[in-house]
Amino acid sequence: MLAHVDLQDWVGRTQTLTAQISSKDAAAIAATLGGSAPRAGDPLPGLWHWCADLPTVPMSDLGTDGHPELGGFLPPVRLPRRMWAGGALKFMAPMVVGQDFERTSIIKSVTQKSGSTGDMVFVTVHHTVFQNDVQIMEETQDIVYLAMPTEFRAPKKIPPMAAPDITADVAVSTPLLFRYSAITFNAHRIHYDLPYAQQVEKYPGLVVHGPLQAMKLMMLATGARGRMPDHFKFRGIHPMFHTDDFQAQGTWADDQTLNLCTAVLGSHQGMTAQAVWED
Numbered sequence: 001m002l003a004h005v006d007l008q009d010w011v012g013r014t015q016t017l018t019a020q021i022s023s024k025d026a027a028a029i030a031a032t033l034g035g036s037a038p039r040a041g042d043p044l045p046g047l048w049h050w051c052a053d054l055p056t057v058p059m060s061d062l063g064t065d066g067h068p069e070l071g072g073f074l075p076p077v078r079l080p081r082r083m084w085a086g087g088a089l090k091f092m093a094p095m096v097v098g099q100d101f102e103r104t105s106i107i108k109s110v111t112q113k114s115g116s117t118g119d120m121v122f123v124t125v126h127h128t129v130f131q132n133d134v135q136i137m138e139e140t141q142d143i144v145y146l147a148m149p150t151e152f153r154a155p156k157k158i159p160p161m162a163a164p165d166i167t168a169d170v171a172v173s174t175p176l177l178f179r180y181s182a183i184t185f186n187a188h189r190i191h192y193d194l195p196y197a198q199q200v201e202k203y204p205g206l207v208v209h210g211p212l213q214a215m216k217l218m219m220l221a222t223g224a225r226g227r228m229p230d231h232f233k234f235r236g237i238h239p240m241f242h243t244d245d246f247q248a249q250g251t252w253a254d255d256q257t258l259n260l261c262t263a264v265l266g267s268h269q270g271m272t273a274q275a276v277w278e279d
Contacts, residue, residue, distance in 0.1 A: 005075075005076060007075045007076075007077065007110045007112065007121065008110060009075075010074070010075035010107050010110055010123075011107055011108070011109060011110055012106065012107065013073060013106065013107045014104060014105065014106045014107075015073045015104070015105045015106075016102060016103070016104045016105075017053050017102070017103050017105075018053075018100050018101070018102050018103075019052040019053035019054075019100070019101065019103070020052060020098065020099055020100045020101060021044055021048060021049065021051060021052045021095065021097055021098070022040070022097070022098055023037070023038070023039050023040045023097055023098055025051060025052065025183075026038050026039070026044070026048070026097050028051075028182075028183050029048055029051050029183055031179075032176070032179040032180055032183055033212075033215060033216070033219065034219075035219065038097045039097060039098075040097050040098030041096060041097065041098060042096070042097050043094035043095070043096060043097075044094060044095040044096065044097050045218070045219070045222065045228070046091065046215075046218040046219075046221075046222055046228040046229070046232065047089075047211070047214060047215045047218045047232075048095075048215070049095055049101070049129070049137070050184060050211050050215070051183045051184055052101075053103055054184065054185040055068050055185065056185065057069075062187060065080065065081075065082075065188060065189055065190070065196075065200075065201075066186075066187035066188045066189040066193075067082065067187070067188050073105070073107075074107070074123065074125075074143075075107070075110055075121075075123065077121045077123070077145040079119060079120070079121055079145035079146055079147055080145075080147070080148050081145065081146040081147065081148050081149075081201060082143065082144070082145045082146075083143070083144055083146075083210070083236070084141065084142070084143055084210050084211065084236075085122075085142045085143065085144045085210075085235065085236055086142045086210075086233070086234055086235035086236060087139060087140055087141045087142060087214075087233065087234060088139070088140045088231070088232070088233035088234075089137060089138065089139045089140075089231070089232045089233070090137065090138045090139075090230065090231055091136070091137055091228055091229070091230055091231070091232075092134075092135055092136050092137060092138075093131075093134065093136040094136070094228065095129070095131060095136055095137070096131060096132075099131060099132065100131070101129055101130065101131040101136070102129070102130045102131070103127050103128070103129045103130075104127065104128050104130075105125055105126070105127045106125070106126050107123065107124070107125055108124045108125065108126045108140075109122070109123070109124045110122070110123050110124075111123075111124075118146070118147040119146075119147055120144060120145065120146055121144070121145040122142060122143070122144050122145075123142075123143045123144075123145070124140060124141070124142055124143075125140070125141045125143065126138070126139070126140050126141075127139040127140075127141070148200070148201065148202075149201075149202050150202065151202055152202045152203055152204055154238065154239075155237060155238050157238060157267065157268035157269075158237060158238070158268060158269045159263075159267075159268065159269070160247070160249060160261070160263030160264070160265055160266075160267075160268070160269060161249045161251055161261060161263065163251075164249035164250055164251050165250055165251050165252050166220060166223075166224050166249070166250040167220075167247050167248065167249050167250070168216070168219070168220050168223075168247065168248040169245070169246075169247050169248075170216055170245065170246050170247065170248060170262070171245050172208055172240070172241075172242055172243075172244055172245050172246065173242065174192070174206065174242055176212075177191045177192060177206055177208065177209070177212075177242055178191075178192055180209050180211075180212045181209070184209070184211065186209070190203060190206065190207040191206055191207055191208075191209060192206065193206075194206055203239065203241065204241060205241030205242050205243050205244075206241060206242035207239055207240070207241060207242075208239075208240035208241065208242065208244065208246075208270070210234075210236045210271060213234075213236075213240065213246075213248075213262045213270060213271045214234045214271065214273060216248045216262065217234065217248050217250075217260045217261075217262065217271065217273045217275075218232060218273075218275070219248075220248045220249075220250050220260065221250065221258050221260060221273075221275035224250060224258060225258075225277055227277075229258070229275035229276055229277050230276060230277055230278045231274075231275070231276040231278075232273065232274070232275050232276075233273060233274050234260075234271055234272065234273035234274075235271065235272050235273070236270065236271050237269060237270065237271065237272055238268050238269060238270050239270070240262065240264070240270040240271075244264045244270075245264075246262045246263060246264050246265075246270060247262070247263050247264075247265055248260070248261075248262055249261050249262070249263055250275075256276055256277045256278070256279075257274065257275070257276050257277075258274070258275045258276075259272075259273075259274055260272070260273040260274065260275060261273065
């Protein structure tokens with residue numbers, strides 16, 4: 001931790017940015033994830049807004065891990081391993097391709113904890129998104145910062161769903177991870193630099209992006225009901241690697257609720273999620 005910095009000073013900080021997903025952006029996302037690309041004026045598929053409003057910081061402002069240095073909007077946490085642990089979204093209306101949207105972000109909390117793995121800091125960021133002066137989305141993101149481990153210690157494995165109602169197979173490859181890093185302008189080296197991932201962060205392989213898994217689960221959910229859910233939440237529970245082809249799985253809890261996960265068949269889940277429709 002920074003002895004001379006009170007991380008609580010960052011609670012309440014806000015940031016407002018304007019961006020859009022162009023039809024060219026949408027074509028690149030579709031080429032990466034699959035499916036047809038929406039055109040200007042069409043509704044944007046769920047979670048594709050993550051490929052807009054990107055942290056276009058200069059190379060000189062990147063840390064050794066490839067992420068932007070902290071200390072601006074996000075607090076300067078001196079724990080080198082960082083990850084997007086999960087989040088929750090409420091959709092009021094679809095985003096429209098080719099039109100500007102405005103996102104206002106506020107840091108809701110900064111929580112410091114100590115556990116068996118050492119010090120941890122959890123940062124919760126809340127976003128509100130408007131397009132054409134109408135609120136279309138609320139989103140909460142949970143970011144966790146950890147000490148760098150001396151060896152890889154896998155979390156407890158949770159088995160895949162025994163008999164999912166719907167599934168979709170996902171072939172994982174280094175080109176997929178590269179393309180996803182490109183469309184999200186994410187230079188975090190754990191996704192493309194195998195020596196760094198193994199030698200510095202002690203992962204056994206390149207890490208599959210959590211948001212990539214969430215977007216695959218959103219695609220499965222949208223296809224199941226023919227439209228985006230009104231609510232979607234997700235949480236990473238076990239890292240996935242470039243050697244892990246996985247399956248997106250879904251089981252209906254009731255007519256309006258679909259429980260989801262990504263899973264390496266015969267082994268473990270990587271992410272859990274839930275999609276809810278209000279009608």
